[in-house]
Amino acid sequence: MIWFGRVAKLHYGVLRCSLSSASGKSSSAIQVPYLSRQWCRYGAPRPVHYYSTLPPATDISIQYKYGRPVLSLPLPSRSELCQFSLRPMLMTVTDFLSDIQREDPGVAIAAVLNTDGERVCSSTSIDTVLNQDFQILINSTIYRIHSPGRESPEHSTSIDDMKTVVHMLQSALNLPEHQQLRQIQLLRRLDTLKQELGPLEEVRAQVAGRAESQSMRVEWAVLAFLSLQGSFLGYLTWFVFAWDVMEPVTYFITYATSMGFLGYYILTKQELLYPDAKDRQFLHFFHKRAAMEHFDTHRYNALRDQLATVESDLKRLRNPIQLQLPVDPIQPSN
């Protein structure tokens, strides 16, 4: 029996040689070391595939046609390829194997194995089997089936794709008109805001001018005080007392000044820097005078903020309308 099997396999090896030369199909085979070399009966000597017990597996790829996976299996009886269309959701392994056996009655043993050589249960759905590569055993020939997995090379339109296309159509058809309308809206709003702000700006300018002059007067006053203090101490040092007497006085005046700086920081949460201190004085005088002139600072600030937003929106719209570029994102205002 074994002798017969060997002869049969030899015949198969010969047949495979001629087949491969005839069809020119590329099918790789595993070379397993064997005891002796055999020459092919037909044609020039060519490398023969060695095998020990089972013929080597052949690689077959599953392709997708019209959205369905298609598998071309060589059937043993007439050594011809047969194309099986698989229905992954509906078919199980049993259905598939019975299809193969119905197609070719010469198939005695048919089984689906996974890549480790383990047999896959008959009730498994083809969908699960197709997730990875597997093997099919037909009459002691193992075929390695390469499955592309979940993503099919065919592009299948899904609902998300349709949504994207609809979105793109909508924006292409409606966006320029929408942007123009928006620009007109913004310009109108800009006009209203500027109109409202007009009288407020006048009052503000007046109040700001008075507050500025007041804060500058404070600056000059500080300069005057410093020069007064300097001449006071200088006169006492050179003309009245000696430096030995005056030195501690000057030291403690300096110390008191540094305490004053710390006190300023504690009270105002600001370091005593000349520009910041001047701004602080300016605001102080501004708010005092604004209260006197009944100038609504909150309303003015709100209107100015809205004006800034409208102007930035208009600026963002300039590029899309004139150059057909996409809209810039909103920048944080600093």
Next chain:
Amino acid sequence: MVMELLTIVQTSFGLFRIAVVVIPFLYVGTLISNNFAVLLEEHDIFIPEDDDDDD
């Protein structure tokens, strides 16, 4: 605010105005200190000759 930093702010007659403020106040300071020393001497709070102990 950026434009304010890029231009030089120049006060017209700057140095003159500073001199106009500083020099009178310097003079006023000397006057005050003189009166202050006279006051101290009058009320015997601090007299400079008494303090010249070290030679």
